[in-house]
Amino acid sequence: MTHAQRRALTECWARFGSDVSAALEPERLFGRHAPLVLEIGFGDGESLAAMAMAHPEMDYLGVEVHRPGIGHVLLRAEALGLSNLRVMCADAIEVLRRLPDQSLERVQIYFPDPWPKARHHKRRLIQPPFIALLIPKLKWVGQLHVATDCEDYARSILNVLRVAPELTNMVDGDGFAPRPAYRPLTRFERRGRRLGHEVWDMLFARSQSEA
Numbered sequence: 589m590t591h592a593q594r595r596a597l598t599e600c601w602a603r604f605g606s607d608v609s610a611a612l613e614p615e616r617l618f619g620r621h622a623p624l625v626l627e628i629g630f631g632d633g634e635s636l637a638a639m640a641m642a643h644p645e646m647d648y649l650g651v652e653v654h655r656p657g658i659g660h661v662l663l664r665a666e667a668l669g670l671s672n673l674r675v676m677c678a679d680a681i682e683v684l685r686r687l688p689d690q691s692l693e694r695v696q697i698y699f700p701d702p703w704p705k706a707r708h709h710k711r712r713l714i715q716p717p718f719i720a721l722l723i724p725k726l727k728w729v730g731q732l733h734v735a736t737d738c739e740d741y742a743r744s745i746l747n748v749l750r751v752a753p754e755l756t757n758m759v760d761g762d763g764f765a766p767r768p769a770y771r772p773l774t775r776f777e778r779r780g781r782r783l784g785h786e787v788w789d790m791l792f793a794r795s796q797s798e799a
């Protein structure tokens with residue numbers, strides 16, 4: 589962790605950080621009522637801060653467990669003077685459990701740890717129990733946006749999302765979506781691109797199941 593990141597964790601936490609309390613109340617966190625985007629595993633948070641800057645009408649809640657990344661995004665939030673970004677140093681599962689149902693406009697998970705070795709696949713974040721926890725937190729028509737550069741994980745995620753109740757793929761064809769204009773390249777993605785990696789985006793929406 590750099591000196592600046594450590595300083596940010598101390599000096600900027602009160603402004604942009606939030607501890608995981610018993611029940612999370614987004615409106616209290618942001619001091620207003622606005623569409624809420626949750627980003628899980630934002631890494632260094634550069635792309636998250638850029639999105640918050642580009643969309644002042646939305647609120648962005650970032651969750652990350654890597655403290656240097658949190659320090660980094662706090663520095664960006666301070667430099668950009670963002671009022672619509674809050675971050676939590678916590679496991680995404682704990683945060684999801686505490687968010688109210690139907691509170692999220694979008695959940696974005698960009699380049700979740702791929703755990704490429706078969707014996708480590710059980711450590712992957714995007715699996716049926718995690719998606720079952722996440723779905724009720726989405727608003728009706730709220731979106732889940734995932735991107736990965738690991739083909740095997742991309743196919744596994746697509747299979748999990750395709751059979752998840754209430755989720756509908758927003759694209760036809762092979763099920764993968766073009767990168768939406770609102771998503772900047774992330775740090776992890778840029779590194780992968782330099783190594784020639786392809787990227788797969790997946791975009792699903794919560795839809796009321798037909799009775």
Ligand SMILES: C[S@@+](CC[C@H](N)C(=O)[O-])C[C@H]1O[C@@H](n2cnc3c(N)ncnc32)[C@H](O)[C@@H]1O
Nearest residue numbers: 629630631652653654679680698699774775776
């Ligand atoms: C491969 S990195 C990608 C980071 C960033 N999204 C990017 O594209 O540059 C995955 C990130 O997810 C974070 N992460 C993994 N499991 C998590 C969890 N359960 N809750 C929150 N963050 C998590 C890791 O700390 C790591 O920073």
